[in-house]
Structures are given as structure tokens and as C-alpha cells.
Amino acid sequence: MATIKDVARIAGVSVASVSRVLNNGPKVSKKTIENVLKVVKDLNYTPNANARALVTQKSTTLGVVIPDLIDPFFASLANGVEQVARQKNMQLLLSTGLVSAETEMRAINLLIERRCDVMVVHSKKLSDQALIDLANKVPGLVLIDRYIEEIAQRCVWLDNLEGGKIAARHLLALNHQSFACISSKHQIDDPLLRLQGFQQELKSAGVDIEESLIEYGEPTLQGGEMATQKLLASGKRFSALFVYNDAMAIGAISTLEDNGFKVPSDISVLGFDDVLLSRYSRPKLSTLNYPIEEMAMQATNIGLELTAKQADMNKNSNYKHIPRLVKRESTNYKL
Amino acid sequence: MATIKDVARIAGVSVASVSRVLNNGPKVSKKTIENVLKVVKDLNYTPNANARALVTQKSTTLGVVIPDLIDPFFASLANGVEQVARQKNMQLLLSTGLVSAETEMRAINLLIERRCDVMVVHSKKLSDQALIDLANKVPGLVLIDRYIEEIAQRCVWLDNLEGGKIAARHLLALNHQSFACISSKHQIDDPLLRLQGFQQELKSAGVDIEESLIEYGEPTLQGGEMATQKLLASGKRFSALFVYNDAMAIGAISTLEDNGFKVPSDISVLGFDDVLLSRYSRPKLSTLNYPIEEMAMQATNIGLELTAKQADMNKNSNYKHIPRLVKRESTNYKL
DNA sequence: TTGAAAGCGCTACCAG
DNA sequence: CTGGTAGCGCTTTCAA
Numbered sequence: 286m287a288t289i290k291d292v293a294r295i296a297g298v299s300v301a302s303v304s305r306v307l308n309n310g311p312k313v314s315k316k317t318i319e320n321v322l323k324v325v326k327d328l329n330y331t332p333n334a335n336a337r338a339l340v341t342q343k344s345t346t347l348g349v350v351i352p353d354l355i356d357p358f359f360a361s362l363a364n365g366v367e368q369v370a371r372q373k374n375m376q377l378l379l380s381t382g383l384v385s386a387e388t389e390m391r392a393i394n395l396l397i398e399r400r401c402d403v404m405v406v407h408s409k410k411l412s413d414q415a416l417i418d419l420a421n422k423v424p425g426l427v428l429i430d431r432y433i434e435e436i437a438q439r440c441v442w443l444d445n446l447e448g449g450k451i452a453a454r455h456l457l458a459l460n461h462q463s464f465a466c467i468s469s470k471h472q473i474d475d476p477l478l479r480l481q482g483f484q485q486e487l488k489s490a491g492v493d494i495e496e497s498l499i500e501y502g503e504p505t506l507q508g509g510e511m512a513t514q515k516l517l518a519s520g521k522r523f524s525a526l527f528v529y530n531d532a533m534a535i536g537a538i539s540t541l542e543d544n545g546f547k548v549p550s551d552i553s554v555l556g557f558d559d560v561l562l563s564r565y566s567r568p569k570l571s572t573l574n575y576p577i578e579e580m581a582m583q584a585t586n587i588g589l590e591l592t593a594k595q596a597d598m599n600k601n602s603n604y605k606h607i608p609r610l611v612k613r614e615s616t617n618y619k620l
Numbered sequence: 621m622a623t624i625k626d627v628a629r630i631a632g633v634s635v636a637s638v639s640r641v642l643n644n645g646p647k648v649s650k651k652t653i654e655n656v657l658k659v660v661k662d663l664n665y666t667p668n669a670n671a672r673a674l675v676t677q678k679s680t681t682l683g684v685v686i687p688d689l690i691d692p693f694f695a696s697l698a699n700g701v702e703q704v705a706r707q708k709n710m711q712l713l714l715s716t717g718l719v720s721a722e723t724e725m726r727a728i729n730l731l732i733e734r735r736c737d738v739m740v741v742h743s744k745k746l747s748d749q750a751l752i753d754l755a756n757k758v759p760g761l762v763l764i765d766r767y768i769e770e771i772a773q774r775c776v777w778l779d780n781l782e783g784g785k786i787a788a789r790h791l792l793a794l795n796h797q798s799f800a801c802i803s804s805k806h807q808i809d810d811p812l813l814r815l816q817g818f819q820q821e822l823k824s825a826g827v828d829i830e831e832s833l834i835e836y837g838e839p840t841l842q843g844g845e846m847a848t849q850k851l852l853a854s855g856k857r858f859s860a861l862f863v864y865n866d867a868m869a870i871g872a873i874s875t876l877e878d879n880g881f882k883v884p885s886d887i888s889v890l891g892f893d894d895v896l897l898s899r900y901s902r903p904k905l906s907t908l909n910y911p912i913e914e915m916a917m918q919a920t921n922i923g924l925e926l927t928a929k930q931a932d933m934n935k936n937s938n939y940k941h942i943p944r945l946v947k948r949e950s951t952n953y954k955l
Numbered sequence: 956t957t958g959a960a961a962g963c964g965c966t967a968c969c970a971g
Numbered sequence: 972c973t974g975g976t977a978g979c980g981c982t983t984t985c986a987a
Contacts, residue, residue, distance in 0.1 A: 340981050341982065
């Protein structure tokens with residue numbers, strides 16, 4: 286592949302001049318510009334971004350760390366970052382496959398090796414301290430979907446507790462009195478907080494939720510189906526079901542209807558996240574909107590500011606987001 | 621950020637030695653290894669991949685070009701590449717946002733600038749010739765979901781025509797005799813070929829499909845809904861509907877049921893692609909499986925071989941894939 | 956307006 | 972087994 290030297294030689298100018306026209310540098314004669322551009326085209330020359338990154342000390346690269354690409358939630362997150370990337374003429378470097386603290390750390394390190402200017406990291410397994418250390422090492426690192434007080438100005442997160450409360454208020458307002466919950470068995474804070482918020486708000490209204498009406502499962506369609514079967518097997522009745530996420534909720538509806546319960550006339554089902562899926566389900570899923578794409582864009586922009594040192598670093602900055610209720614068809618007034 | 625020189629200086633050895641222990645080079649004393657490793661850890665040193673790429677002339681980077689991240693079909697494609705990437709200790713560089721030949725070309729060029737070792741490209745807008753030129757310039761470039769005879773050994777593709785035929789055979793075998801089709805209005809070959817195959821096989825069985833029972837729409841849920849409305853508005857009856865893709869098929873089912881038709885008892889609906897969505901729909905969607913993830917992995921491996929020059933370059937290689945019928949609940953025997 | 960040259964961080968070759 | 976050093980392709984002074 287042709288190098289800048291080849292271009293210089295054939296154009297009969299110095300590499301410095303070639304570099305100047307390539308970077309719209311100042312003080313280049315029109316003649317040189319045209320000359321160089323012609324040779325660039327003839328040789329089909331493409332500058333080497335690695336060499337460029339080495340000397341300029343910036344990679345024009347945005348790193349993203351997510352568990353996987355298949356989950357539409359994470360796809361939306363990546364998409365948010367990608368939008369900013371395109372707008373800023375930068376490239377997306379992706380690290381996935383996160384199952385443990387070790388793999389998360391590995392994914393992040395690979396991005397550091399590549400010297401990404403900014404990194405948007407979705408980490409659930411690494412410790413607060415590990416993440417704080419990382420943030421100190423990498424100026425452009427921003428956490429998404431996680432809150433750590435010591436680096437609050439580097440965290441873009443959703444208030445899951447409040448989300449649970451909003452869910453409870455919605456169902457309460459629809460006159461429901463007997464509730465069930467499906468949570469995730471994954472060991473992260475999110476499901477715990479959503480459930481806590483839900484229970485707290487219920488309790489404020491003088492309603493308790495029986496232990497046997499709280500089930501746990503994998504945060505997938507199948508997980509939702511299995512948890513619902515266990516719920517049904519308890520023999521206890523309920524008219525409203527709050528589910529950890531949309532995929533599980535859709536699985537729950539499936540199982541409910543297979544067992545002769547109509548949604549929402551017999552049982553109202555409320556999901557969480559508002560992924561694309563929720564608009565495809567029948568009945569269309571009522572859920573809480575998690576503005577992940579918007580949050581990803583914000584996180585990316587914060588990272589960009591951080592690296593440009595334009596950041597005010599005002600500790601007052603608050604990147605907390607509140608989920609928004611999206612009422613569709615799966616929740617209804619309890620007669 | 622610490623460099624290899626810092627490590628060398630503090631460890632009291634040469635940069636050459638540091639490089640050796642970092643790359644498991646041969647002939648390094650245990651003492652040196654331990655010494656260097658300690659300093660690496662103390663300094664929290666991370667090697668610079670850009671510098672490495674510059675000297676070794678390989679980036680350990682896999683490039684992927686897809687239209688977007690949101691469509692689960694493309695997410696699966698990216699996921700296939702990512703799996704190979706992880707396995708080979710390489711990184712994923714992603715380029716999206718393809719809407720025209722220009723943006724496709726731009727996305728590919730960005731990847732070339734980064735000197736990706738292999739590039740898996742999903743291009744629908746660029747001309748055959750442009751792609752052939754690109755393939756000649758980039759040894760590790762492989763096309764996915766497209767077939768160009770001149771570079772057949774660099775193309776991993778699906779036989780859409782055969783897919784249409786398989787669809788027709790399935791519906792015919794279920795005793796259907798009156799058919800409708802929903803195709804995509806996007807100007808690419810895939811929808812055309814699927815429809816052609818469908819019609820060809822029908823004709824072989826002596827069945828014709830009326831022009832008014834072929835509708836076109838955007839390849840989305842809404843597109844499927846709208847196309848179905850138009851179909852219904854024609855007043856013509858049909859018992860089997862073949863739809864361009866799963867999202868449209870789910871939209872079609874939605875509209876069909878809203879208009880009092882039961883799926884599959886009144887009308888059988890058959891999708892295409894077998895994205896995750898199809899397992900979430902009610903009734904579960906019968907569809908044709910497009911093994912995109914598997915194909916992406918194959919494409920990546922071909923690219924890897926191509927760059928390693930291990931490629932046999934045997935013109936006989938055939939990377940054609942045939943979709944596989946997945947019978948679920950949305951198609952049934954016509955009484 | 957242009958060219959020469961230093962050097963980004965690293966690997967790999969050659970001596971020792 | 973180890974160190975010195977050339978050079979990957981590029982940008983960016985500094986002089987001319």
C-alpha cells in the first residue's frame with residue numbers, strides 16, 4: 286500500500302508538503318495542492334491512521350464496552366455512541382463478551398491499548414475501586430448505567446429505585462390491589478432497586494406483596510416464562526404483574542395466556558426498558574422507557590469534553606435519568 | 621501514560637528486553653522477566669497498539685461494515701464477527717450509517733485507514749466494479765450477503781431465489797391454493813429474488829398469484845401493517861401470505877388479527893430471516909432461517925486466511941448458503 | 956511557501 | 972541472553 290513517501294516522491298515535493306495538503310494545512314500553494322491531490326488519487330493512497338495516531342497522540346476512536354451485541358438494549362447503547370462518532374468523524378471500537386470482572390477488565394484494557402480518546406463503559410462486575418482507578422488512568426472514560434459517588438461527574442445512570450416507584454404508582458392508579466413481581470436472578474443492583482422501589486411505594490399505599498408472589502429468573506423470554514409458571518404454581522391470585530424487563534414480560538404474557546389468563550383484562554403486565562420488542566408484542570407492552578440511546582450520546586459527549594479538557598469539572602453536574610412510563614395495551618384498569 | 625522506555629529505564633534493562641518479555645520472546649532470563657513484569661505492574665504500563673501496528677504492519681483489528689446496529693439481523697452479523705475476533709484476540713472496528721454508495725464507500729475507507737487486517741462488508745449500494753476494485757486493494761476484504769462472480773471466492777451469500785422456492789413448497793404442501801405476498805420496496809436484489817423464487821415454484825405447481833395480491837412496503841413492522849391493509853383493501857381473498865422479512869410478517873399478523881382474521885386458522889403467514897423477534901411473536905412465527913451469524917463467522921475466517929495467505933484460492937470454493945424452513949405456529953394446514 | 960529532520964512507541968535485526 | 976539501533980508512516984517544528 287502506498288505511503289506518504291511514495292506520494293511525495295512522485296509528486297516531486299517533500300512529505301511535509303503532502304502532509305500539509307492532506308490536513309488542510311496553512312500556506313500551501315494551489316499548484317502544490319492540485320499536484321499532490323492528483324498523485325494521491327492516481328496511487329489510490331490512503332493515509333495510515335495508526336501512524337497518525339502515534340504522532341498526534343489521539344486516535345479519533347471511541348471505545349464501547351458492552352456485554353453483548355445481541356441484546357437490543359446494548360445495541361441501542363452502542364448506536365448512541367456511534368451516532369456521536371459519525372458526527373465527530375470518529376470510529377467505533379467495540380469490546381464485548383463480558384461475563385466476569387476479569388473479562389470486563391480485559392475488554393477495557395484492549396481499548397486502552399488502542400488509546401481510544403473516549404471510552405463508554407457498561408460495567409456491572411468490576412468493583413467501584415477498580416473503576417475509579419481506571420477513570421483516573423483514562424481521562425475520557427465515562428461509566429454508563431452505573432453510579433459511583435467518587436466519580437459522579439463521570440457517571441450517566443438511571444434511577445432504578447424511582448423506576449420501581451413509578452411502576453407501582455401506575456398500577457395502583459389503575460385500581461390494582463394484588464401484585465406479583467418477576468425479578469432477575471442476576472447479581473447486579475438494577476433488579477434489586479427496581480423491586481425495592483416497587484415495594485416501597487406499595488407499602489406507602491398500605492399494600493404488601495407476598496413473598497411467594499416474587500419470582501426470579503434469567504432476564505430473557507424463557508426466564509420470564511419459567512418464572513411465570515412458578516408464580517402460577519403457587520396458586521395465589523394477582524391482578525398486576527411487574528416484570529424486570531421487556532423480554533421477561535413478553536415471556537410472562539405468553540405463559541399467562543397459555544394458562545387461560547387474558548392480558549390485560551385478567552392480569553395487567555408492566556415491563557421495563559421499552560426496547561423495540563415491546564412495540565411488537567401482542568398486546569403491545571406497557572413499560573418504562575429507559576432512554577439508553579440518549580444517555581449513551583450524553584456519555585460520549587461528556588467523554589469528549591473530558592479529553593478536550595473543556596470540562597468544567599463542576600461537581601454539581603448531575604447525570605441521573607428518570608424512566609418514563611409508556612402506557613400501551615398490557616396494563617389496564619382493574620374492574 | 622508510561623511508555624516502554626520508562627519501563628526499560630526503571631527496570632534497568634533495554635527496551636529490547638522489555639519488548640521481549642511483553643511478547644513472550646525467546647531467550648529471556650527468568651530474572652529479567654520477573655523484574656520487567658514488576659515494573660510494568662508498578663507503572664500500570666499498557667503497550668500502545670498503534671505503535672505496534674505501525675511496526676508489525678498488522679493491526680489485529682477486524683472491520684465490519686453494516687447499515688446499522690439496531691436491526692437485529694445486522695447485530696447478529698456483527699456478533700458473528702465479534703466471536704471470531706475474541707477467539708483470535710483481535711478487536712472489532714465498526715462502521716455503520718450506510719444509506720448510499722457514498723456513505724458505504726466512506727465507511728469502508730475509514731476501515732482501510734485503520735489498516736484492518738480483515739474487513740467483513742455488507743454493501744448493497746456500491747457497484748460490482750467498485751467492490752471488485754476494493755477487494756483488489758484490500759486482501760482481507762470479504763463480502764457478505766452479496767454475490768459477485770468475479771470475486772466469488774470472496775463472497776459469502778444466501779440463495780434468496782431458493783429461499784422463495786422453499787417458502788412456496790412449504791405453503792403448497794400445506795394445501796394452500798390462494799396466495800398473497802408482501803415484498804420490500806427497497807431497491808436491492810433480495811426482495812426481488814425471494815419473490816421470484818416464490819412465484820416460479822408456484823407456477824411450476826400450476827398456481828398463479830394475482831398482481832393485486834402483491835404489495836410492497838418498508839421492511840419494518842409498520843411497513844408490514846400498511847402493506848397488509850392495502851392487501852385487505854383489495855377485497856381479494858387468500859389463505860397464505862409470504863412476507864419479505866420477520867418484522868413485516870409480525871406487522872402483517874397484527875393487522876390481520878385486527879381485521880378479524882385468525883392466524884394461522886384463517887390465514888397462514890410465513891416470514892423470512894428468523895430473527896429473535898420471530899420467537900417472541902404470538903403466534904410464534906414460521907419463517908426461513910437465515911444463518912447470518914454463522915455466515916459472518918465464515919466470512920471472517922475466510923478473511924483471516926486470505927491475509928495469512930493460507931488461502932488455497934481455489935476458485936471452486938462455494939460460499940452459498942440455503943435458508944432452512946423453521947415451522948412454528950403461524951403456518952398451518954389449509955382445511 | 957517549502958524542505959529537512961526529529962521523533963511518536965514499538966519491534967526486530969544484528970552484534971556481542 | 973542482552974543491548975543498540977534502524978525504521979514503521981506520519982506530523983510538526985525550525986530554517987530556508
